[in-house]
Amino acid sequence: MATPLIQISGLEKAFSTNESWLGQWRLRQGKLARHKDSVHALNGVNLTINQGETLCVVGETGCGKSTLARVIMGLTPPSAGEIHYLDQRIDQLNNRQRMFFRRRMQMVFQNPYASLNPRMTVYQTLSEPISFHNPQLSQSSVDEKIDELLESVGISASSSDRYPHEFSGGQRQRISLARALSVEPDFIVADEPLSALDVSVQAQVLNLMMDKQEERNLSYLFITHDLAVVEHFATRVAVMYLGRICELSPTSTLFSSPKHPYTQALLSAIPRLDSNTAQPIRLIGEVPTPTEKPIGCVFQARCPYANQRCYESSPSMTLQSDGSSVACHAIEEGRL
Amino acid sequence: MKKRELAALIDVSFTLNRGERIAIVGESGAGKSILGFSIVNLISKPGYIESGSIKLENKELTTMNLRQLQEIRGKRIAMIFQDPMMTLNPVLTIGNQLVETIRSHTNISYKDARNIAIEKLHNVQISSPEKRFDQYPHELSGGMRQRVIIAAVLLLNPDIIIADEPTTALDVTIQAEILQLLLSICRDNGVALILISHDLGVVSKVAERTLVMYAGHIVEEGPTLEIINDPQHPYTQGLLNALPQMTIPGQRLNQIQGSMPSLAERPTGCAFHPRCPYATQKCKQEQPQFIYSGVSSVACFMIEDMLNEFADTDKEVL
Ligand SMILES: Nc1ncnc2c1ncn2[C@@H]1O[C@H](COP(=O)(O)OP(=O)(O)O)[C@@H](O)[C@H]1O
Ligand SMILES: Nc1ncnc2c1ncn2[C@@H]1O[C@H](COP(=O)(O)OP(=O)(O)O)[C@@H](O)[C@H]1O
Ligand code: SF4
Ligand code: SF4
Ligand SMILES: [Mg+2]
Numbered sequence: 238m239a240t241p242l243i244q245i246s247g248l249e250k251a252f253s254t255n256e257s258w259l260g261q262w263r264l265r266q267g268k269l270a271r272h273k274d275s276v277h278a279l280n281g282v283n284l285t286i287n288q289g290e291t292l293c294v295v296g297e298t299g300c301g302k303s304t305l306a307r308v309i310m311g312l313t314p315p316s317a318g319e320i321h322y323l324d325q326r327i328d329q330l331n332n333r334q335r336m337f338f339r340r341r342m343q344m345v346f347q348n349p350y351a352s353l354n355p356r357m358t359v360y361q362t363l364s365e366p367i368s369f370h371n372p373q374l375s376q377s378s379v380d381e382k383i384d385e386l387l388e389s390v391g392i393s394a395s396s397s398d399r400y401p402h403e404f405s406g407g408q409r410q411r412i413s414l415a416r417a418l419s420v421e422p423d424f425i426v427a428d429e430p431l432s433a434l435d436v437s438v439q440a441q442v443l444n445l446m447m448d449k450q451e452e453r454n455l456s457y458l459f460i461t462h463d464l465a466v467v468e469h470f471a472t473r474v475a476v477m478y479l480g481r482i483c484e485l486s487p488t489s490t491l492f493s494s495p496k497h498p499y500t501q502a503l504l505s506a507i508p509r510l511d512s513n514t515a516q517p518i519r520l521i522g523e524v525p526t527p528t529e530k531p532i533g534c535v536f537q538a539r540c541p542y543a544n545q546r547c548y549e550s551s552p553s554m555t556l557q558s559d560g561s562s563v564a565c566h567a568i569e570e571g572r573l
Numbered sequence: 574m575k576k577r578e579l580a581a582l583i584d585v586s587f588t589l590n591r592g593e594r595i596a597i598v599g600e601s602g603a604g605k606s607i608l609g610f611s612i613v614n615l616i617s618k619p620g621y622i623e624s625g626s627i628k629l630e631n632k633e634l635t636t637m638n639l640r641q642l643q644e645i646r647g648k649r650i651a652m653i654f655q656d657p658m659m660t661l662n663p664v665l666t667i668g669n670q671l672v673e674t675i676r677s678h679t680n681i682s683y684k685d686a687r688n689i690a691i692e693k694l695h696n697v698q699i700s701s702p703e704k705r706f707d708q709y710p711h712e713l714s715g716g717m718r719q720r721v722i723i724a725a726v727l728l729l730n731p732d733i734i735i736a737d738e739p740t741t742a743l744d745v746t747i748q749a750e751i752l753q754l755l756l757s758i759c760r761d762n763g764v765a766l767i768l769i770s771h772d773l774g775v776v777s778k779v780a781e782r783t784l785v786m787y788a789g790h791i792v793e794e795g796p797t798l799e800i801i802n803d804p805q806h807p808y809t810q811g812l813l814n815a816l817p818q819m820t821i822p823g824q825r826l827n828q829i830q831g832s833m834p835s836l837a838e839r840p841t842g843c844a845f846h847p848r849c850p851y852a853t854q855k856c857k858q859e860q861p862q863f864i865y866s867g868v869s870s871v872a873c874f875m876i877e878d879m880l881n882e883f884a885d886t887d888k889e890v891l
């Protein structure tokens with residue numbers, strides 16, 4: 238039975254895009270009025286991440302994947318909603334209270350150039366978090382731990398005095414992973430960790446992530462746009478569109494019977510290796526930027542099945558007989 | 574400091590037939606972009622083509638002067654880059670850039686040029702082209718900008734399009750649309766295409782023939798689908814086998830050890846030998862030559878030895 242590790246409910250995040258006080262004034266019908274422009278990046282996300290699973294989040298650029306990751310990690314506060322780690326609420330902690338969770342939850346980013354400090358050797362990069370979270374450890378135990386950790390991610394311990402630029406992209410991403418693992422977390426958020434890597438090197442990093450998950454019963458929230466990776470690696474998949482989850486399914490169910498109209502279009506667009514695949518489903522228009530909080534279904538402007546109800550009310554996630562959950566009126570009404 | 578020169582491409586040869594669509598695939602650093610740039614002699618200084626010949630029909634491109642080259646680049650060979658902003662001017666509207674292109678080589682009025690530009694925007698499936706005409710590049714999405722580039726290419730009516738990772742920065746749904754558009758434009762107008770990509774899935778949708786590059790060499794060349802179904806060169810095999818879809822979900826992927834060498838540390842002999850499971854002493858010392866394997870042309874001693882062995886046993890049977 239799946240045990241929840243992280244539970245997210247009603248999560249919203251809006252960014253104001255004209256932050257300066259002066260920039261907020263508009264002339265409206267001859268009068269000055271204050272107006273805050275904003276982007277609604279998350280519009281009510283409900284999600285559970287179970288212990289030991291890999292939950293993959295997919296969706297087009299700008300749909301809110303990175304924002305979701307950053308809000309979960311406490312790097313930016315949510316505008317509304319709650320996040321629980323086991324039975325503790327973690328979305329409103331101050332820095333001191335967060336310390337314990339910093340250790341339990343770690344993040345790996347897309348660009349290992351940007352996330353590793355270029356002026357710190359690999360040894361320094363790893364010893365800092367280890368010593369900080371384990372003040373009781375002696376220097377020699379810390380060193381031992383670093384050597385072990387490096388070898389376990391396939392980096393020779395003898396190269397620990399080198400700087401990030403002396404490693405290849407794949408090696409750097411494995412060092413980032415080693416840093417995340419150094420504090421022995423339960424949960425790792427990985428935001429497009431493979432995107433900057435070549436296919437052969439992607440395989441090395443993905444294999445490493447699978448090894449570590451098995452060894453430590455790690456849970457992953459894994460963000461990627463590579464659907465082949467998702468199909469291979471995910472336990473469950475959440476499909477996002479404009480700040481909402483529109484389908485959440487066990488991986489094999491999602492790929493064998495995608496249900497939401499957006500999921501169907503997304504999967505049909507994968508450039509598969511075989512030649513005789515069906516034509517991709519063409520969507521109308523492009524993803525809009527959500528400057529207003531959406532009313533109705535977030536997908537209505539591009540959906541071929543939209544009706545009046547879709548413009549007026551937002552569909553809620555409904556569990557289907559095959560274990561998937563979908564938010565779509567047409568499916569609920571049996572039109573699709 | 575001593576000046577050092579490094580070769581990015583080594584002994585690369587291929588031909589492109591009229592209206593043919595080929596792909597150049599390989600991982601980053603293989604030399605795909607440099608190959609693409611060399612064709613139109615666009616290599617940035619201090620890089621240069623040391624030796625070799627590039628012919629368009631019977632005209633030699635490597636010895637042309639700048640004016641002659643610009644003529645070729647404008648009218649015969651068009652380039653599409655991963656980042657459309659390499660081509661678009663950020664301070665001019667989309668429409669003005671298209672009109673300028675048209676009027677640079679035909680003598681027509683602004684009004685007529687505008688009509689042609691709007692028609693081309695329509696052809697590349699840009700919605701409300703009259704409105705887009707007056708917009709600046711930054712007001713468009715990445716996918717839309719790439720469509721504008723394709724519209725501009727259409728205006729030139731080239732014989733060859735070289736597209737360097739044209740969909741790499743785009744979402745998968747937009748990528749599918751752009752690939753479809755490129756494909757239909759090439760087919761409908763008999764335009765030849767050189768598609769540079771690291772994504773074999775993308776390549777399989779568009780190219781009839783594929784060249785696989787590794788560390789500045791072409792290592793395999795043949796019909797795209799045959800290479801995908803039956804890769805011959807150990808590197809091509811490794812590249813395909815490393816794809817997640819080649820393994821049962823949840824199992825470890827087939828990784829290739831190590832990574833692509835930089836120009837400075839390129840190995841002797843077959844450049845793939847430090848990563849190759851079949852490497853022998855000979856591979857470390859000598860450069861394999863191209864041979865036809867029955868599926869594709871391959872530069873690999875292992876394949877060569879296998880073919881020789883088969884030839885020998887055939888003789889014995891006779
Ligand atoms: N710091 C920020 N300020 C303003 N808008 C932001 C900020 N971060 C993200 N956004 C906007 O929020 C939306 C979601 O972005 P993001 O979470 O990065 O999406 P994804 O990772 O899925 O591409 C986008 O429209 C983006 O422009
Ligand atoms: N201007 C340059 N000066 C020195 N080396 C370069 C230059 N441009 C590219 N290279 C090197 O040449 C090799 C091939 O590059 P490139 O053609 O861009 O590869 P690809 O497009 O296959 O990723 C790489 O090792 C790259 O680092
Ligand atoms: S709710 Fe309506 S608009 Fe949304 S996906 Fe379903 S049919 Fe389409
Ligand atoms: S020539 Fe040798 S090292 Fe190169 S690919 Fe063939 S077997 Fe491997
Ligand atoms: Mg992101």
Ligand SMILES: [Mg+2]
Pocket residue numbers: 605606607737
């Ligand atoms: Mg390139």
